[in-house]
Structure formats: C-alpha cells, structure tokens
Amino acid sequence: MPPFTSPYLTAESTAMTVAIILFIIAAIFIVRSVKVVPQQNAWVVERLGKYHGTLTPGLNFLVPFIDRVAYRHSLKEIPLDVPSQVCITRDNTQLQVDGILYFQVTDPMRASYGSSNYIVAVTQLAQTSLRSVIGKLELDKTFEERDIINAQVVHAIDEAALNWGVKVLRYEIKDLTPPKEILLAMQAQITAEREKRALIAASEGRRQEQINIATGEREAFIARSEGEKQAALNNAQGEAGAIVAVAEATAQAIERIAQAIRQPGGEQAVQLKVAEKAVDAYSRVATEAKTTLVVPSNMTEVGTLISSARKMVQTHRAD
16 A cells, blocks of 8 residues: 655645755856956956957846856956077077066957967067067177167067057066077176276376376476575575675775875875785795795885885884
C-alpha cells in the first residue's frame, strides 16, 4: 500500500520550488543588469554584438541577455617595459638600448576596436621608432642627447597611437650599452683626455709661474732703478748744495779778506802772509829735495820778501 501524501504538502512544496526558481532568475537578472564600474575605469558595452556605449565609474544598468560588457579598460597611466634591442648608430656602431614607455587610454572605444592588442602595437612601434631615431645619430650624440631621443620617440608613437585610443605620455631610455670593444675604447679616450687636460693644466701652471717670475723681476728691477735714480738725485742735490755752500763760504771769505785789506795795515798783513807761505814752501822744498834745490832766478826779490816778512814779524812782536 503506497504511503499517504497530503495534497496540501504537495502544493506547498511546489510553491516553494517556484519561488526559489523565481528568486534565482531575479538574481541572475539583477547581476546581469546592474554593473558597478570602479573609479578610473571604463567598460565598453555591446548590444547584440554591436558597440552600444561606454560605462562610466559608478552604478550602471544593462538590459540582461541583450547587453554585455565586452572590454574593460583602465584609464590610469600605465608603465610599459619595452624589451631591450640592438640599434645601429649613424657611424655603424651597435648599441643595446633598454627603455620604458608611459601611456594612457584616452578613448576606450578606439582602444577596443582600433587594434586587436594596443599594448603589443605600442611596444612594437616604440622599438621601430627608437631604431629610426638612433640611426640618425652618431655614437657620442646618443649619450649626450637622451632628451631629444625620448621626445622624438614619443612624437613618432603618439601620431599612430591616436587611432588606438592611446596617448603616449613619455619615453625614457633606461640604459645604453655599447659593445665591449667600443666601451674599452671610450674608456681609453676618456683616460687620454684627462691626461691631456692634466698636462695642459701643468703647462699652464708653469707658464703662469714663469710669467709671475718675469713680472716680479721686472718690477724689482724697476724698483731698484727708481731707487738708484732717487739716490743719484739725492746725491746730486747734496753735492750741489755742498758746492753752493763752499762757494758761498769762499765768497764770504774773499769778501772779508777784501774788507780786511782795505783796513789800515791790511795790505802789509797780506804781504806778511804771502811771505810766510813762501818761506814754508821753500822750507819744504829744501827738506824734500835732498840733492837738488830749485830757487828762483831773481833771489833779491825773495830776499826782499823774506826781509820784509821778518821786519813785519818783529814789528808785530814789538807792538
């Protein structure tokens, strides 16, 4: 005999099952129709396989089973490591170049449909643009003009990336590595240049030293000559002063002698003085000339002179 089943229990179970099914369907509809987009993100919506719109950050509603989110894009600035590659410079030198690219999605619709993979496209374009820019420069210029290289690469990529909804912000070269032989040659060149600068500096120092010595000697010679000139002028002035003083003294003596001669007995005093000088002169001559004595031819005048001198002396003593 089959178990007894109440018709009320069967109806309740059926109603509960239907409610559960309806709840699940409602949850599915809610999940597929309500979309919350995070900040700095953009979601591209397709309706029946065709672009319908772009969802902005916040709460958004879709038509279930008709609309779907086809692409999700981040609007933040994205750093992209460009793989290292070998570039050839204008003077046929190989360089290993490693760089990093910064870009940002500005048009989600173009980023979704403009390229199948805009990241790969930007990476490849960055490599080809870098090879083209490096090929126009010589080896030494590649190390000196990194900013110019970066700017030219960004300009070349940015023109093509507009169709992909991407804005290239900047490109930076992380490393430039020449071959080992070139690197050794560059180091030798740097060493030689530094040695050259050291030699030039030493020679300039010696040159300046010689100039300073010559200048010092010239200034010392000028100073000595100026001193000698001043000393000669001082000596000349002293001698001139002495001559003037002697002349003035002589003039004064002569003037006094003349005055004395004009006095009474002055002439006789002069004769006496002359006689004394004559006697002294003949006395020295007689003393110094041992074998020969030279006397004047007119001895009477000498005798008269001497006698006059003796008389004047005696008269002077008597007085």
